[in-house]
Amino acid sequence: MSAAVPTPVATEEPAREPAPEESAAPGPFDGVDGGGQGILLVDTNGLRLGGRLTEEAGDPAGDRVAAQLAGVSREAARATRLLGLGSWQTIAVESPDGHVVLTQANADAILLAAREATLPMGRVTLLAERAARSARTWLEEHA
Amino acid sequence: MTATHTALDRVTRVPGVRGALVVAAADGLVVAEQLMDGVDGQAAAALTGSLVGRLARTAESAGMRPPAFVHLRSDSGGILAALGPDELVLVAVIGPDANVGLARLEMLDAASRLG
Numbered sequence: 001m002s003a004a005v006p007t008p009v010a011t012e013e014p015a016r017e018p019a020p021e022e023s024a025a026p027g028p029f030d031g032v033d034g035g036g037q038g039i040l041l042v043d044t045n046g047l048r049l050g051g052r053l054t055e056e057a058g059d060p061a062g063d064r065v066a067a068q069l070a071g072v073s074r075e076a077a078r079a080t081r082l083l084g085l086g087s088w089q090t091i092a093v094e095s096p097d098g099h100v101v102l103t104q105a106n107a108d109a110i111l112l113a114a115r116e117a118t119l120p121m122g123r124v125t126l127l128a129e130r131a132a133r134s135a136r137t138w139l140e141e142h143a
Numbered sequence: 144m145t146a147t148h149t150a151l152d153r154v155t156r157v158p159g160v161r162g163a164l165v166v167a168a169a170d171g172l173v174v175a176e177q178l179m180d181g182v183d184g185q186a187a188a189a190l191t192g193s194l195v196g197r198l199a200r201t202a203e204s205a206g207m208r209p210p211a212f213v214h215l216r217s218d219s220g221g222i223l224a225a226l227g228p229d230e231l232v233l234v235a236v237i238g239p240d241a242n243v244g245l246a247r248l249e250m251l252d253a254a255s256r257l258g
Contacts, residue, residue, distance in 0.1 A: 053205060061204065061205060061206060064204035064205075065201055065204045065205050067204075068197065068200050068201040068204050069201060071197075072194070072197055072198075072201075075190070075193060075194050075197065076194060076215055078190060079186075079187075079190035079191065079194060079215065079222060080215065080217040080218075080221075080222070082183065082186045082190065083182065083183065083186060083187055083190075083222070083236055084181070084219070085217040085218070085219045085220045085221060085222070085236075086217045086218030086219040086220075087217060087218050088215055088216070088217045089216045089217055089218065090214075090215075090216045091194075091198070091213065091214070091215050091216075092213070092214040092216070093198050093201075093202060093210045093212075093213050094210055094211050094212040094213070095202050095207040095208050095209065095210045095211065096207075096208050096211060097202075097206070097207035097208050098202075098205070098207050100201075100202065100205070100207075100210075114205060
């Protein structure tokens with residue numbers, strides 16, 4: 001008598017793909033209203049630490065922007081120091097296609113907030129400052 | 144009076160502006176300047192030219208056209224830059240009490256007439 005071969009039982013729920021780390025782990029802008037998109041946290045080497053610029057998978061635009069921001073903090077600090085203007089606080093950039101504000105999250109990280117050009121620059125600056133405070137806490141927790 | 148000098152005149156009349164200069168963005172050299180004593184025009188031109196170039200590339204990477212206006216705010220004032228035609232940039236060095244809103248409007252209009 002041969003032993004019956006057990007029939008594989010189909011599970012009701014198929015095995016789920018592991019969620020990308022970016023969406024599973026707490027992000028630097030979780031508590032920030034409007035922090036889901038258009039905010040980036042970038043290190044001094046031009047690498048993205050958190051946030052995203054677009055909804056596109058992998059956010060390649062965010063990575064390209066992060067790479068361009070490598071050294072911008074040093075450059076801004078040099079400009080203000082040589083002109084006797086103290087430490088830099090924010091850089092506001094007005095393009096016909098959008099408003100961008102850069103600010104320092106800490107000595108090793110810079111924050112970028114981008115919004116459409118119809119949003120007043122002052123509002124984008126407030127968003128950037130709120131996001132920078134949130135990022136500072138996140139960086140301290142993950143240091 | 145040339146368009147460049149008219150532009151500098153208009154910007155330096157704004158309260159709190161310590162000086163203004165027109166910079167060639169490509170090489171960061173001073174084209175014309177009107178500065179208060181103690182403001183280093185060469186440094187302002189070189190550093191602003193470089194920073195504006197980097198920010199233009201950043202905007203391009205984000206899918207945006209080049210910036211029309213940049214405001215670098217610091218503890219004791221800041222730097223304003225308005226991009227004009229022919230890769231010319233109108234730059235202002237401002238103190239902490241400057242009327243930034245008025246300076247911005249004057250600079251955007253004056254920069255569009257450069258070249």
